Structure formats: C-alpha cells, structure tokens
Amino acid sequence: MSTTEPLPAAEAAPPLAGVPDVPADVLAELRSTWLPRPEPDSAGRAERHRLAEAARRLIEAVKLVDPEGDADALGSVADEVSDLAARIAALPSVEQRTPSFEDLQLHERSPFVGAANPLAPPMELEADGPVVRAHAVFGAAYEGPMGRVHGGYVAAAFDEVMGVAQSGAGALGMTAYLTVRMKRGTPLHQRIDYEAEVVRVEGRKAWVEARSYADGVLVADGEGLFIRARAV
Numbered sequence: 001m002s003t004t005e006p007l008p009a010a011e012a013a014p015p016l017a018g019v020p021d022v023p024a025d026v027l028a029e030l031r032s033t034w035l036p037r038p039e040p041d042s043a044g045r046a047e048r049h050r051l052a053e054a055a056r057r058l059i060e061a062v063k064l065v066d067p068e069g070d071a072d073a074l075g076s077v078a079d080e081v082s083d084l085a086a087r088i089a090a091l092p093s094v095e096q097r098t099p100s101f102e103d104l105q106l107h108e109r110s111p112f113v114g115a116a117n118p119l120a121p122p123m124e125l126e127a128d129g130p131v132v133r134a135h136a137v138f139g140a141a142y143e144g145p146m147g148r149v150h151g152g153y154v155a156a157a158f159d160e161v162m163g164v165a166q167s168g169a170g171a172l173g174m175t176a177y178l179t180v181r182m183k184r185g186t187p188l189h190q191r192i193d194y195e196a197e198v199v200r201v202e203g204r205k206a207w208v209e210a211r212s213y214a215d216g217v218l219v220a221d222g223e224g225l226f227i228r229a230r231a232v
C-alpha cells in the first residue's frame, strides 16, 4: 500500500504470508475489550461517561484560558473546580469495590478509547477483518510543538491502535517495543485517521505495522512487537 495516498476503501485483502487467517468470531472476541463500545449498562455509568465528557471540556478550557485575563475570575473558578474535585472524590470509588466486568474493559477505562477516562480524546475504533482503523481529534491539552500533538502522545496513540490490531495474530500480548517515524507534525483539532495490522507472527511474537493520516496525508508510521504470555 502506498504510504502517501489517502486511506484506502475497505476491501477484503488476502492474508499476509505467515499471518494466521483468524476467524471473525475469534477476532471479535479478542477485540471485545476495546470495541464495539456498548451502551452504558446502568444510569450511573451513563452519568459517569457524561462526567468524563464534561471533564474533557474542562481540561481543554483550562489549557486555553488566558492568564492575562481577569485574575479574580480565574481565582474564583479555580476555587469552584477545586470544590468540585473534592465532591467527586468524596463519592464512592471503583477502587473501593470489586470491579465489574464492564469496569475492566478498555472501552471503559483506556486513556485513548475509554468512555469513562477524561484523558481519552476519545479515540474511535473500528475493525475490518484483520485491519483495525481508528480516528481521534487531539485537543489543546495534547500540544507539544505549537499546533501539533506531543510526540509521546503520537507514539502512545500508535500503541493503542496496534494493541487492538495484534488480535490479527489470534492472541493478545504486551508491547515489547514500538517504533514510530514522525514524518510530519500531527495537527491538533482535526481528525487523525489510523490503520494497523499484523504483518508477521512467529511463535509468541506478533509484529504490527500502523500508519496515521491527517486529511489523507501520511503523518506517521511505525511498527511494534507484541509478545503473548508463555502458556502455563
């Protein structure tokens, strides 16, 4: 596939040599901690998602607020937000009980796709056979160079997408290494598209390649090695 073309239309590609042809139901099961993101299973979880979304807007607003503005107004909202943080912290915590199955899912808690995690942009994921696609918009809080996503977040987003795509090996493991080539700045405030797939499998090791695009232009690509746990 060309690395400078816009994302290709979804189409069934033949399996790569050495990469297993993993049945669709196995792929779906392996990916189920990430996607699809289900409807909230309770009113409380729906409100927690709404709270996370409000917190994302809070983070963006705090990052952008002008320190040369009205200092009293800033001080007043700092007090209010501080009080709010204390009120939320005083509510029951998930760490005070045995987590439910839903609490543990990455579509709930991940720093990239988690609906309950205010640090998650959140990234949206979809799978098309062995290929995993994703998109995300990074706000001001992710800024490194002016107007561009910090390199650490550029790489971390690749880890998330590759982490899902390793399912194409028929098993899940941990990231052993990750190489990301940042070819252009990844712009803030616009949709970034990702695609990733397994390109090689040897025993417990699966190599995954991924690319990211801004407005159809390649901004980064990379590869990672994922190693599944030894059979016990």
Ligand SMILES: CCCCCCCCCCCC(=O)SCCNC(=O)CCNC(=O)[C@H](O)C(C)(C)COP(=O)(O)OP(=O)(O)OC[C@H]1O[C@@H](n2cnc3c(N)ncnc32)[C@H](O)[C@@H]1OP(=O)(O)O
Binding pocket: 159, 160, 163, 164, 172, 173, 174, 175, 176, 177, 205, 225, 227, 228, 229, 230
């Ligand atoms: C459980 C389901 C979870 C499912 C979890 C699903 C969630 C995924 C989340 C997304 C991914 C993440 O962010 S994961 C979080 C970030 N990553 C981590 O925290 C991983 C930290 N590292 C580790 O836990 C470990 O080092 C592992 C698991 C990567 C490997 O440990 P190990 O299994 O004991 O490996 P070991 O027997 O020594 O080596 C096996 C083979 O791999 C090679 N090898 C080992 N490490 C490396 C390495 N870093 N780079 C290159 N090659 C390596 C060895 O040379 C050997 O090759 P040979 O002699 O056989 O040729």
